[in-house]
Amino acid sequence: MSDRQRDKITIAEVAKRAGVSTATAGRVLGDYGYSRQEIKDKVRKAAEELGYRPNLLARSLITGKTKTIGVVAGDIQSPFYASVMRGVSDVTRAAGFGILLTNSDERLDRELEAVQLLREKQVDGLIIAPSDLTGSAHLHATVRDGCPVVLIDRLVRDLAVDGVCVDNHAASRDCIARLVAAGHRRIGLVAELEGWEGGDVEDFLRAVETGSLDSATLFPSWQRLYGYVEALKEARLPVDPALIGRVGTYSAEAAGKETRRLLHMADRPTALFPADGLMAAAAMEAITALHLQIPEDLSLICFDDLDWMSFIRPGIAAVVQPLTDMGEAAARLMLARIAGEDGPPQRLALKPKFAERGSIARPRAVEIPPS
């Protein structure tokens, strides 16, 4: 066992050695209130000699600020969250804040647990990718208790807090428009599209038709479907529900299966649009397994730019989400709120870049025009 907790040096001991009160020593070391230069030097010297290190726990207990931000990510192992975290981390570190990290696995129960832990640890703020856009009583409670919340990647409709997203809707519409411009008429979509409160895909298409949807508070994959539908409508092309590959779960296996379904259709799509990185990898695997040539047999644009897309031949065109930017922006919003910034909730929609590569070509099976 030995001596576990070595004799920690406290302010009191430093004060004693410097011959001042603990209050004075505290003022010098904590850098608040008044103190003479002479005293400052004396105290600092004593602290140095004793190897004093402040106990931030005690400070936090009294100030009510921990200089720690809680983050609830979906899965830190995914490139998406890893990059976002990097952004968050860079900005917060520069401001002297620490980061308490948790994973929700996009499950509400995990998220609840995580939020509770973080709040009990008295984080100064919460950056979260909410796993459920409706059941968010815990987030409302957090806000009500005066703990700033910043949403990432998706917004909770009735939660009036800052949020940072990517403009999925526009980016997706743009991708489809490019495929359409290249002559494609049958474009397959492979997307997660997990449960939507409004019902199934057919319901969603109807809702898009009536324009009754608030695109901003949908899950990203639904936003991307929204953009897909809009682009087709703009081009006056029909939306064939059979071309909408709803994977239903965030799994590479399921995505591969759905991709194969699309590619085995009698009237198969001439272009494919996997709506995120995982779907892209799964789709790519299915495509190579079927020995389809890109772009001759199939054009491809992916949402999310993974490293391999730039160095396989041909390169795969992709939407490049500004992930670290997103983390940085979220962190900055958070720091501003912690600093006491007041005002209406800010919702940032970052504009992704587009990486043009050789995966788009005119469809081979050219429709023969009526003569």
Add this chain to the structure above:
Amino acid sequence: MSDRQRDKITIAEVAKRAGVSTATAGRVLGDYGYSRQEIKDKVRKAAEELGYRPNLLARSLITGKTKTIGVVAGDIQSPFYASVMRGVSDVTRAAGFGILLTNSDERLDRELEAVQLLREKQVDGLIIAPSDLTGSAHLHATVRDGCPVVLIDRLVRDLAVDGVCVDNHAASRDCIARLVAAGHRRIGLVAELEGWEGGDVEDFLRAVETGSLDSATLFPSWQRLYGYVEALKEARLPVDPALIGRVGTYSAEAAGKETRRLLHMADRPTALFPADGLMAAAAMEAITALHLQIPEDLSLICFDDLDWMSFIRPGIAAVVQPLTDMGEAAARLMLARIAGEDGPPQRLALKPKFAERGSIARPRAVEIPPS
């Protein structure tokens, strides 16, 4: 500004409502010491009604335990650390611990800052991928103060603490042996190989010759070079220093440049062994840019298995590091130490798997120069 810090419910208020002392309420809610069932119910009811949530800061201040583990990763954005973190996170979460995450960017100054912050925040332990295997006074100090440390990915020689690594040496030797078995005689290595305390590559080769090296306390890329050299020696093949691509820095650009150097050699290697994921991606990019066919023109084995290696054609053979396992193991060692486990430092060397794929072939009979 409004009411920032909403009226938090404390144990005292719960106690008052339940009609008991704070000590008793504390015992019930903190689940320590004795208390009657009847009292327990009463206190819990009062706590429930008031919406009491414990303040872990206060608890930690007095118990001296924060149930938080500090992690110093190199760069959370890299798949390596992201996966390791996932493992750490899973194990610690199950034990009710939080994770305070920092990035060092493999820079000692950042690491020092990070360790200081974490320690001031009174973490119960430190899991760290040390960025410098010699200048580690801060780690020695941490250990001396009774704060458990677990090393990840590389070991500090004179620091007697637990550590979890991958058996780079054996894995690398195995890869080279496979290439040799396939008939390769000139095998190129592309590795980071940043500063080594003993000097340059020539010095290293001499040191290997004399057997004066402790492979376990080298940086991974040097360990992999060690394995490379050993495998060649075992096969009685010469070690040509020109085939050792020392990138010198952890950069894709530099790795690409080094790869190109190797591939443009008059007597160029017939097989390539990029010694980690970043090097692999950079090498792959260079290879495709030169329109070399794998495995006809060049055989390839990579250290680190990236997702694209399995679905491009041909697949790329790779060493699969057990990354989350590594994180999990580190976390478990840490929890054991925190629980008071005594005993000599444990150093785990995890065995990587090998993913056999179609990137290895016999070298083409003769290199025919263009005429």
Add this chain to the structure above:
DNA sequence: AATCAGTGTGCGAACGTTCTCACATTATAG
């Protein structure tokens, strides 16, 4: 000479828990 603002210091009370002790009460054994 009196007033004031600015500067500098120490005492003791916070912060919200747990811990140590003293002291009841009850159960078990001799």
Add this chain to the structure above:
DNA sequence: CTATAATGTGAGAACGTTCGCACACTGATT
């Protein structure tokens, strides 16, 4: 019936800081 142990409770002191207040000293302005 006593001795011993186990169980249960509360008062008050920790933990290591910061904060409010009282007071003291300076110098400039009335």
